[in-house]
Amino acid sequence: MKDELILRVQGLLTEFYTERGTVKAVHDVSFDLHRGERLGIVGESGSGKSVTNLSVLKLIQYPTGRIKAGKVLFKGEDLLGQSEESVRKVRGKHISMIFQDPLTSLNPVIKVGKQITEALRLHHKMGKKEAQAKAIELLKLIGIPDAENRVEDYPHQFSGGMRQRVMIAIALSSDPEILIADEPTTALDVTIQAQILELINSLSDDKGVATIMITHDLGVVAGMCDSVCVMYAGRIVERAPIDDLFYDPKHPYTEGLLNSIPRVDRDQNQRLHSISGAPPNLINLPPGCSFMPRCGYAMDICGKKTPPEIFLEGETKRTVSCWLHVKEDKHG
Amino acid sequence: MDDTEKLLDVRGLKVYFPIEKGIVFKRRVGWIRAVDGVDFSMTKGEALGLVGESGCGKSTTAMAVAQLQRKTAGQVLFEGRDLDKMTPEELRRERMNFQIVFQDPYSSLNPRMQAGDLIAEPLRIYVRRGILTMSEEEMKKKTLSLMDRCGLSSSFYNRYPHEFSGGQRQRIGIARALALGPKLVIADEPVSALDVSIQSQILNLLKDLQDEFDLTFLFIAHDLAVIEYFCTRIAVMYLGHIVESTDSKNLYRNPLHPYTRALLSAVPLPDPRKERSRKRILLKGDVPSPAVERPGCPFVDRCPEAMRRCGEEKPALRDYGDDHQVACFLYEGDQK
Numbered sequence: 001m002k003d004e005l006i007l008r009v010q011g012l013l014t015e016f017y018t019e020r021g022t023v024k025a026v027h028d029v030s031f032d033l034h035r036g037e038r039l040g041i042v043g044e045s046g047s048g049k050s051v052t053n054l055s056v057l058k059l060i061q062y063p064t065g066r067i068k069a070g071k072v073l074f075k076g077e078d079l080l081g082q083s084e085e086s087v088r089k090v091r092g093k094h095i096s097m098i099f100q101d102p103l104t105s106l107n108p109v110i111k112v113g114k115q116i117t118e119a120l121r122l123h124h125k126m127g128k129k130e131a132q133a134k135a136i137e138l139l140k141l142i143g144i145p146d147a148e149n150r151v152e153d154y155p156h157q158f159s160g161g162m163r164q165r166v167m168i169a170i171a172l173s174s175d176p177e178i179l180i181a182d183e184p185t186t187a188l189d190v191t192i193q194a195q196i197l198e199l200i201n202s203l204s205d206d207k208g209v210a211t212i213m214i215t216h217d218l219g220v221v222a223g224m225c226d227s228v229c230v231m232y233a234g235r236i237v238e239r240a241p242i243d244d245l246f247y248d249p250k251h252p253y254t255e256g257l258l259n260s261i262p263r264v265d266r267d268q269n270q271r272l273h274s275i276s277g278a279p280p281n282l283i284n285l286p287p288g289c290s291f292m293p294r295c296g297y298a299m300d301i302c303g304k305k306t307p308p309e310i311f312l313e314g315e316t317k318r319t320v321s322c323w324l325h326v327k328e329d330k331h332g
Numbered sequence: 333m334d335d336t337e338k339l340l341d342v343r344g345l346k347v348y349f350p351i352e353k354g355i356v357f358k359r360r361v362g363w364i365r366a367v368d369g370v371d372f373s374m375t376k377g378e379a380l381g382l383v384g385e386s387g388c389g390k391s392t393t394a395m396a397v398a399q400l401q402r403k404t405a406g407q408v409l410f411e412g413r414d415l416d417k418m419t420p421e422e423l424r425r426e427r428m429n430f431q432i433v434f435q436d437p438y439s440s441l442n443p444r445m446q447a448g449d450l451i452a453e454p455l456r457i458y459v460r461r462g463i464l465t466m467s468e469e470e471m472k473k474k475t476l477s478l479m480d481r482c483g484l485s486s487s488f489y490n491r492y493p494h495e496f497s498g499g500q501r502q503r504i505g506i507a508r509a510l511a512l513g514p515k516l517v518i519a520d521e522p523v524s525a526l527d528v529s530i531q532s533q534i535l536n537l538l539k540d541l542q543d544e545f546d547l548t549f550l551f552i553a554h555d556l557a558v559i560e561y562f563c564t565r566i567a568v569m570y571l572g573h574i575v576e577s578t579d580s581k582n583l584y585r586n587p588l589h590p591y592t593r594a595l596l597s598a599v600p601l602p603d604p605r606k607e608r609s610r611k612r613i614l615l616k617g618d619v620p621s622p623a624v625e626r627p628g629c630p631f632v633d634r635c636p637e638a639m640r641r642c643g644e645e646k647p648a649l650r651d652y653g654d655d656h657q658v659a660c661f662l663y664e665g666d667q668k
Contacts, residue, residue, distance in 0.1 A: 161618055162618070189554065190385065190556075190598040191385065194597075194598035194612055194614055194615075195614055195615070197600075198614060218602040219601050219607075220600045222601060222604045222606075223601075223607040246604050256529065257529060258602060260528055260529055260532035262532070262535070262557040262558050262560065263557055263602065264599050265584075265603070267581060272532045272535060272561060273532065274529065274532035274533045278497045278500075
């Protein structure tokens with residue numbers, strides 16, 4: 001079952017238009033998602049991880065920004081080529097999203113119960129009573145005590161962790177095939193984060209939902225994903241199954257990132273490794289590899305040509321975008 | 333004064349915020365007990381980390397130590413002198429010795445001031461007050477040397493904050509805090525607004541500065557891994573109390589308080605194999621409201637090991653040997 005391809009993103013290119021110039025937020029991004037798989041997308045702020053997923057759901061608004069090129073194939077059909085109306089039938093029903101900040105993504109003047117039933121009534125054409133009963137059932141499922149009464153509460157009466165649980169309930173209410181979670185625990189404390197990740201894990205296991213987990217925290221990815229894409233300056237620099245990425249990183253950025261995290265499980269007497277410099281400005285990106293100015297292995301060609309995303313020899317799941325791993329002529 | 337003596341001594345610190353109702357006739361209807369009886373002391377040259385989740389009172393504690401937050405009760409002694417008993421003039425002089433690095437480098441720098449002026453501002457204020465004597469030239473020289481030490485090129489002198497990245501802004505914040513040559517630096521979440529690759533640069537910078545200027549750090553953070561890397565001693569806070577305090581290596585090897593254990597087990601490790609084999613202690617529910625006065629242990633509602641006594645009596649922070657203090661009845665018999 002795990003091998004069934006459910007989402008294929010190909011050559012995605014998303015730009016934003018600002019006063020200072022065009023921001024190439026996502027540049028030639030491709031990845032696959034299989035049924036039941038948990039894919040992590042990691043990167044630092046501005047690396048394009050959120051924009052990638054907004055683009056998948058066609059949520060980029062013109063004229064601020066535009067998806068310039070690429071395909072998003074959901075079960076073989078390109079979402080980007082479809083009308084807004086038909087995309088809307090997929091969005092929230094077949095592909096759901098959980099956002100980072102549960103306070104701003106819930107409507108403060110509508111009761112929590114109503115916000116859950118809204119999705120059910122829209123996508124499943126349920127009646128009022130039926131939807132209300134389902135909403136209570138969902139709240140119980142996500143571990144909110146006293147669900148019968150809490151459906152009548154407003155979002156501000158819930159704590160941060162509980163609001164995020166409500167968001168998860170809404171996202172899963174329509175039995176989606178894909179769940180996109182955009183930094184779902186970044187605004188939460190670690191003990192609450194552990195509860196929420198556990199909840200996402202167990203619910204997506206039960207229902208066989210494929211999950212895309214967007215995060216800046218490599219620890220979160222290690223704990224729940226099957227495979228990872230590492231993004232830097234709008235591009236995927238490395239794609240790999242989880243263990244390969246953590247124990248045998250191929251891209252210098254991935255390697256640097258892993259070494260610069262302080263860890264609680266090690267006695268760290270030696271100095272923390274750090275990547276010098278800062279991520280580039282995405283307006284007027286210089287030619288070549290965007291990581292070159294910070295890279296310890298930089299070569300001549302790195303400043304001239306953008307490295308292609310290539311599969312590692314003998315691998316079908318690992319790609320890397322780095323000249324170090326390109327075997328042929330590096331001077332052409 | 334000899335070097336091993338206490339640099340900072342905080343005793344019975346309490347900070348309560350009133351909850352008020354009514355607009356014209358305001359009346360107090362309760363208290364938020366942000367910090368509810370905190371004791372700790374720091375020796376010269378150490379780095380003490382205060383760690384805990386949001387609302388546990390770690391930042392309020394730091395601000396009360398820095399005299400930026402009025403205390404409800406308690407004493408703060410700096411090199412043995414009670415900061416509360418000082419006149420404003422004396423306190424101003426004393427303040428040169430303890431400076432703060434703030435969390436958010438985007439909102440803590442005046443957007444209309446140039447980097448050089450931002451760093452020199454503390455010097456300028458003390459010169460104007462007649463506490464320091466320094467010429468403009470000396471000030472500029474000092475500023476440039478601080479910039480150099482904090483990894484900022486001298487060509488940045490006339491730039492404005494918006495021209496800098498988050499990491500560079502935090503470097504300005506650090507240079508500014510060091511301008512007056514403090515003995516104690518209070519760092520309130522100095523790296524939590526930064527990306528991982530920048531975070532490690534700033535942590536390394538702070539470590540280098542600590543060695544070079546012989547600084548003592550009170551380091552506030554919610555990230556246990558950052559605290560472990562940077563600090564020599566750690567105090568874990570929960571709901572306005574210190575629940576456990578010990579040497580940083582010891583805390584990770586041998587956490588005693590049930591809250592510390594849960595907290596440590598909740599930290600995700602960037603190591604898939606370890607993550608798969610790990611057993612998490614999942615806590616029930618959320619942190620309770622600090623507005624409710626509770627007779628017992630602050631952690632009792634969520635504690636997997638709670639006993640009847642825990643709801644009735646507050647456990648005191650006691651020493652169990654090896655400089656390991658815990659506030660929990662589970663260890664009462666082992667006390668030394």
